Amino acid sequence: MGRTRLSSPVWRGAAVLPLVLLWCANVAISLPAQEDPEEPAQELFAAALKFYDKGKYAEARRAFAKVVERFPDSSAASAAKRRTRPSGFLGWTDILRSGDSANRVDVVIMGEGYTLDKQRAFDKLAANVPKFILRQKTLAEYEAYFNFIRANVVSAEDGVDGFGREYDTALGGKTLSTYAGHVGIENGLVREVLTDVPGNDGQAIVFVRLGVLGTGGGGVATIGGQSVKTVVHEFGHSFFGLGDEYTSETHKRGKVRNAVNVSNTPDESEVSWAHWIEAEVPGIGVYEGAAGQARDAWKPTPGGCVMDTGEFFCFPCREEAILDIYRLVDPIETCEPEAHPRGATTALELAGDALVFRVQVMEPSTHALEVEWHLVPEALAPQGPVASGRSGRSGRFGRSRGTRAARGHLAELQGEPLLEGANPKRGGWHTFTLKGRDLAPGRYRLICRARDTTRVRGDRWPWVLKDTDGVLESERAWWVDVAP
Structure with missing residues (x-):
């Protein structure tokens, strides 16, 4: 009886394996390489941003929609999706930039109830807002x-929500239950928009169209x-x-509420402006009638403040x-060379003729900051600021790092300054040259301090009488x- 011989499956697989690998390689070569979606999505x-920058808002919306459609898994699609909502953020641009957001107050102007075809009208309105705000004397100085x-x-x-009607708007515009039907919005929706604006300080001015x-x-x-x-009145609140x-x-x-x-x-x-009364500033006192009521509420002046119906901030409000x-x-914008923290172990070597130091300070419109070099x-170098432990009501501001108020007053310096002045060169630069020929060998702490005296020409009183947190000074x- 004959027997059928079966081939071992192991050896058969081994024989076929090279052919399979060759076939896979050919298929891989014939298939197009998978393109990384990030680069084309970006x-x-x-x-789309270029369309936005040119004011072509409908084209920008369509381009953002294409990002979402063609590259849904890309990081760009997430940002683009927010810009294609029926009601939502589209983009941002500078109206007036004075400097780096890290050392400026960034105010974001936005509109509520402005449909896509009304965005150009909003642009014109927004462009005029800084001009108007900066006509106000206090804000113009800064x-x-x-x-x-x-x-x-x-x-x-x-539309504006109210009287039984609701509208699909970006910021939840609504009629409040005041006697005159003041307009309001949802602050949380405003803050959501602010997250898309880099460097914002949590400050927004919102124009509700209707x-x-x-x-x-x-804020x-x-x-x-x-x-x-x-605007200035409401900005005073916010x-x-x-x-x-x-x-x-x-x-x-x-x-x-006080x-x-x-x-x-x-x-x-007991009033918060008591220091102005103690200084016997004319016109400052305690006058009844404030906070929307004629009795049981008091204010610093009989009238004329922008927080009433006037044109200017009264002295306590201005302060x-x-x-x-x-x-x-910060009163100090930047410095050269880079400053050393108190605990730094490195130092600059003064072995030659001199070292040159430069500090750039902020520039108010009509007065200069006071600058001193010590x-x-x-052994006598100050340890550091005297922390105030106060937040400076930072809840009104959008900076996660807090405010300068928490630093407190700078430590007192003994002796007279080596150099002082309030007349910087163009751009707010002050220069100090340290020469070593009259100095004993050893380590020293060179300190530059800048302070806003808030003394403006033509005004008898400084604009700030009491700086509890020491924010007017920096070093x-x-x-x-x-x-040797």
Whole structure:
């Protein structure tokens, strides 16, 4: 009986394996290489931004939609998707830039209830806002401390929620329950838009196209229609935390809350502007009628403040405005060479003729910052600022790192400065040349301090009488080794 011989499957597979590998290699060669979606997605996203920069908003929306459609898994698609919502953020651009956002107050201007075909109208409105704000004397003096940015926010509809009607808008515009129907928005939606604007400080001015009057608080000034005249007043609420000084009742507010310019007590020693009264500044006192009521609320002046119905900030309001600006803006912009922290172990060697140091300070419009240079032996060098432990009401600001108020006052320096002056060269630069010929060998701490005295020509009183947190001053310091 014959037997059938079966081939071993192991050996058969071994014989076929080279053919299989050859076939796979041929297939791999014939297939096109898989393209990384990130690069073309970013290119298409950049093209959409170019449309936006040219004011071609419909084309920009279509280009963003193509990013989502063609490259849904790319990182660019996530940003593009937010810009294609029926109601949502479209893009941002500078209106007025004075400097790096890291050392400026960035104010973002946006619109609510502006449909895609109304964006150009909003652009024209936004362009005029900085011009109007900077006509105000206090803010004009510190114009160089601000950046103004336009954020285009598209709404599917242009209505304002209220009276039983709701509309599809980007920022939740609504009619509030005040007697006159003041307009409001959803601050959370504004903050969501701000996350798409790099370097923002949590400060926004929102124009609601079909709204009336205005409101302010929590970093957001809301303006009904195109009434730029109310911008400074609402900005006083939203950025500086100021209270209303008018007496007209707009709604039931409950118990009067104390503010920089409003008090629930007539006691001159208890009001927040007591230091202005103690200085016997003419016109400053305790006057009844504020916070939207004629009784049981007091203010610093009888009238005329922009937080009432006037054109200018009263002295206490102006003081707070300047302090809030400096809570975000360092008086010293930059320095050369790079400064040394107190605990640094490295030092600059002064072995030759001299070392040159330069400091650039901020420049108010009509007065200059005071600058001093001090040289202190290592043993006498100050330890550092005296921390205030205060946040400077940083909840109104959008910087995660907090504000300069937490630093506290700089330590007191002994002796007279080596050099002082308030007349920098162009661009705010101050230069100091340190020569070693008259110095004993050893290590020294060279300290440059800048301070805004807030003394403006033509005004009898400085604009700030009390700087509790020491924000008007700043310093840069270096270790210097003098060779034997």
